[in-house]
Amino acid sequence: MKIALKPRQGYFKSVYNQVSVLLKKNAITTLRGANSPLLRIGASFGFILIIFLVDIALQADMADSELFQNVFDPEVRSLNAIPDCSEDLYLKNSDKKPCYNLLYAPQSNPYVKEVVESVIVSSGSRPGRFLGMETAAEMDAWLDANKERAQATVFLDVEMVGGKPTGIDYDLQTNSSVRYFKNEFQSPNFFSQVPVQVAIERESTKMLARYKYGSSSSQADISWSVGVNSFAHPPMVIESRIPEFAAPFLYAVGMFNFVATLTALVTERQTGQRQGMRNVGMLESSFWISWYLWEVVTNFMSSTFIVLFGMMFQFRIFLKNNYGLTFFLFFLFQMAMSGFAFIFFAFMRKPQSAVSIGFFVYFLGYIMTSVILSGWPYDGKYEEGLNYVFYMILSIFPWNLLAKGLQDFGDATATKESPGIRWNERSSYCVTDKFSDVTFTPGVYTKPNCSMPLDEIYSWLAVEMFILLLIAIYLDHIVPNEHNNYKPFYYFLDPHYWFPKKYNGEEHFGQIVSDKQASDASPGAGERNEDVRREEDVLADKLRRIVSGQETTETEDERTAMAVFGIKKTYASPFSPCGTKFEAVKGVWLSVGEGQIFCLLGPNGAGKTTLINCLTGTLKPTCGDSLMFGYSVKYELDKIRTFLGVCPQFDTLWETLTGREHLEIFATLKGMSKAEAKLEAEQKLEMVQLSKDADKPVSQYSGGMRRRVSVAISLIHDPSVIFLDEPTTGLDPVTRRHMWTVIQEAAKGRVIVLTTHSMEEADILGNRIAILSKGELHCIGSSVRLKSNFGSGYKLLVQLSKERIMREPTHAEDVISKLNALVGYQPIDQSNDTLTYSLSHFDADAARGILEKVEKAKAELGLQGLQLNLSSLEEVFLNVARGQTGAVVVGGSTGVLEAEG
Ligand SMILES: Nc1ncnc2c1ncn2[C@@H]1O[C@H](COP(=O)(O)OP(=O)(O)OP(=O)(O)O)[C@@H](O)[C@H]1O
Numbered sequence: 001m002k003i004a005l006k007p008r009q010g011y012f013k014s015v016y017n018q019v020s021v022l023l024k025k026n027a028i029t030t031l032r033g034a035n036s037p038l039l040r041i042g043a044s045f046g047f048i049l050i051i052f053l054v055d056i057a058l059q060a061d062m063a064d065s066e067l068f069q070n071v072f073d074p075e076v077r078s079l080n081a082i083p084d085c086s087e088d089l090y091l092k093n094s095d096k097k098p099c100y101n102l103l104y105a106p107q108s109n110p111y112v113k114e115v116v117e118s119v120i121v122s123s124g125s126r127p128g129r130f131l132g133m134e135t136a137a138e139m140d141a142w143l144d145a146n147k148e149r150a151q152a153t154v155f156l157d158v159e160m161v162g163g164k165p166t167g168i169d170y171d172l173q174t175n176s177s178v179r180y181f182k183n184e185f186q187s188p189n190f191f192s193q194v195p196v197q198v199a200i201e202r203e204s205t206k207m208l209a210r211y212k213y214g215s216s217s218s219q220a221d222i223s224w225s226v227g228v229n230s231f232a233h234p235p236m237v238i239e240s241r242i243p244e245f246a247a248p249f250l251y252a253v254g255m256f257n258f259v260a261t262l263t264a265l266v267t268e269r270q271t272g273q274r275q276g277m278r279n280v281g282m283l284e285s286s287f288w289i290s291w292y293l294w295e296v297v298t299n300f301m302s303s304t305f306i307v308l309f310g311m312m313f314q315f316r317i318f319l320k321n322n323y324g325l326t327f328f329l330f331f332l333f334q335m336a337m338s339g340f341a342f343i344f345f346a347f348m349r350k351p352q353s354a355v356s357i358g359f360f361v362y363f364l365g366y367i368m369t370s371v372i373l374s375g376w377p378y379d380g381k382y383e384e385g386l387n388y389v390f391y392m393i394l395s396i397f398p399w400n401l402l403a404k405g406l407q408d409f410g411d412a413t414a415t416k417e418s419p420g421i422r423w424n425e426r427s428s429y430c431v432t433d434k435f436s437d438v439t440f441t442p443g444v445y446t447k448p449n450c451s452m453p454l455d456e457i458y459s460w461l462a463v464e465m466f467i468l469l470l471i472a473i474y475l476d477h478i479v480p481n482e483h484n485n486y487k488p489f490y491y492f493l494d495p496h497y498w499f500p501k502k503y504n505g506e507e508h509f510g511q512i513v514s515d516k517q518a519s520d521a522s523p524g525a526g527e528r529n530e531d532v533r534r535e536e537d538v539l540a541d542k543l544r545r546i547v548s549g550q551e552t553t554e555t556e557d558e559r560t561a562m563a564v565f566g567i568k569k570t571y572a573s574p575f576s577p578c579g580t581k582f583e584a585v586k587g588v589w590l591s592v593g594e595g596q597i598f599c600l601l602g603p604n605g606a607g608k609t610t611l612i613n614c615l616t617g618t619l620k621p622t623c624g625d626s627l628m629f630g631y632s633v634k635y636e637l638d639k640i641r642t643f644l645g646v647c648p649q650f651d652t653l654w655e656t657l658t659g660r661e662h663l664e665i666f667a668t669l670k671g672m673s674k675a676e677a678k679l680e681a682e683q684k685l686e687m688v689q690l691s692k693d694a695d696k697p698v699s700q701y702s703g704g705m706r707r708r709v710s711v712a713i714s715l716i717h718d719p720s721v722i723f724l725d726e727p728t729t730g731l732d733p734v735t736r737r738h739m740w741t742v743i744q745e746a747a748k749g750r751v752i753v754l755t756t757h758s759m760e761e762a763d764i765l766g767n768r769i770a771i772l773s774k775g776e777l778h779c780i781g782s783s784v785r786l787k788s789n790f791g792s793g794y795k796l797l798v799q800l801s802k803e804r805i806m807r808e809p810t811h812a813e814d815v816i817s818k819l820n821a822l823v824g825y826q827p828i829d830q831s832n833d834t835l836t837y838s839l840s841h842f843d844a845d846a847a848r849g850i851l852e853k854v855e856k857a858k859a860e861l862g863l864q865g866l867q868l869n870l871s872s873l874e875e876v877f878l879n880v881a882r883g884q885t886g887a888v889v890v891g892g893s894t895g896v897l898e899a900e901g
């Protein structure tokens, strides 16, 4: 018989409610957390400020150059001298071999020789800096073998008429490498080519004149001097270089959100908060929608701030381009980056790694964007050959699209006169035609040789932000989570994923029944404790009846409101050789009746938490299943979660949320309306005596107060089954006793499973107690039953009169022998005036009989007092933990007295 489930909200209503409360949680944790929005706004502001300062510095640097100054009367530059290559301005000459001002050919021609010698003399150079050769080919070969060692070469072809030189053809070659030296680009034209040219022409003309007019003194007749200068000019406008270097900084602003999102998500997973919310019925869709919307909100804010700060600092790219265009570029870029954060989340376990991942992604992006800024592959030729492949691959990465977008914005506002890009031009400004083929319209920005316009960038980013989210959700399902739960990679193809299979007791439990039969037949099965075996048999019987389709009675349903059928949990250890497996829970069968508190005891590492996690659906058991009020944990977990309350062993609370906010959030996730959740939070806070501190953030709570919040969360919305994993750890004795009352109150009509290391607690609270050790149940039953089975039974303390012992030294011996005669026992301990008798393995009636006999003889024997004690649960625990089932140890001392009769 299944209990009726509480009426549930419709799917869309619960998603709506859950998403709103999760968004509220994100907003509060962000507002109050270390990752405050101030930091985000600060990052936008800080990076824009850096860009501003770098721009100012670059402009100041450029202002030194003559180009940017007002030149009214340019100086004439004399060009007479050929510069000496040793100045090392135009030649690298790094290997320090001799360098040459000029190579010339053909050296065997006497007229050529004459010209070159005059050049050397007139330019005041050293003759060693001029190298003669025979042919042009020889010079080329020399240049090829001696890179950067000659400034220029000249080949002179002397025309001869009647044995006299009448004209000269010459070829001049110069080293055209432009060198950047002391903030200036040294133009080879000015600095080497023109001087060489002028010298050669001057000396050739002189030589020809000499032969033509037959005068050797005619040199002085021709004067030849050349000077060059530029026009007078106004200063060149200093252009902002922002588009060239801003991309990496603006990209860095986006990375802040990436790291913040990744950290928050992984922290929620690592602390168990996500699992905690799942346990109360948080839907996966609510989880993802809430995070996605949260990203929309934060990215909207941060993109707005980037654009606003950019305008504030008067950046042309923000002022002249359409506001919507710049905003969308940042917003969509950041949304796509959030998609990447979701994908990384699927693989990450530790929030600390988020920063390292952030650095890695930033570095990767930095390198890629430098390529994009060089103009490839988003150019007019993008469709040719391999270009297209790179075009597609590089567009997958949002930072590349950001860089391209910023580059276009920068180009469109390169000068004061540039018009910028308007909203309706977001696609048309970018044309694939070459510059020469484009007709430019004044006042409209057109970019030739361009592909990937803004419009296309937005489409890529928008598609990416959805696809990356879908991939992230898929990965979240198939990558093993912190509890090693995952679905097969083809899970979405399985029709049962979309339309869950109706759970069929017969089919489902048949395997468990046959496994049980096999394990009963195995050697060693008979060594199990009698009560444990009986429990197993009763439950196996119930299973068999379910399998054969028989109805269960109402009393049985009540007795086994929760029934655990052979739960096994094996952890595969990734560190042990050959993937050794560790069985943490080895086939546990137990039942808890309605209204009962079931205490699970056991030493550290016994498997209590593992068992509870299997029962709450946090862990998937390796074998077995359990029924809670008729619902199977394996197949109907979502239904069970509507009546489940879980207090995990370790508090999974948000440091920045208050106790009240925690309770309200969990109540809403469980399906309560806003008003109901408020009331429920108030009640539960009062129940655990936290009303006074309800509005303090959890970070200011003591360990015990946190524990009480966790217990209160587990009691929200009247759950029918409550699991409390060490609920009272860290509570002071007064609060602990109060908590016992709370738990006892809560037990009415419900099932409570509780683990504890306090024997007193188990003794007081537990209707039934089981001791788990090394994954196996060693005993199960009421406290009294365990004590009589595993404790030393009853202890009779007989108090003698101190005075009589003083008066009669043999008094104690007398009493011992008389009592031996009366009840047939010897004391196990004798200290001063107290004799201790251990009445082991007697039931309560027999013990009482003995007590009565001794009571009657009290006066006669001169006894001062009598006390009958039951052995403690602690003793039972120690016995079981030491593996001494059935044997009796008293205080770990002396011997054991067996009854004689
Ligand atoms: N994720 C895991 N992977 C591998 N082994 C695990 C894992 N979790 C628990 N174990 C092992 O399973 C055993 C049972 O652990 P469990 O946490 O259930 O013990 P417990 O009874 O709750 O102990 P405690 O009283 O200390 O809380 C331990 O030996 C533990 O080392």
Ligand SMILES: [Mg+2]
Binding pocket: 608, 609, 610, 649, 725
């Ligand atoms: Mg535990």
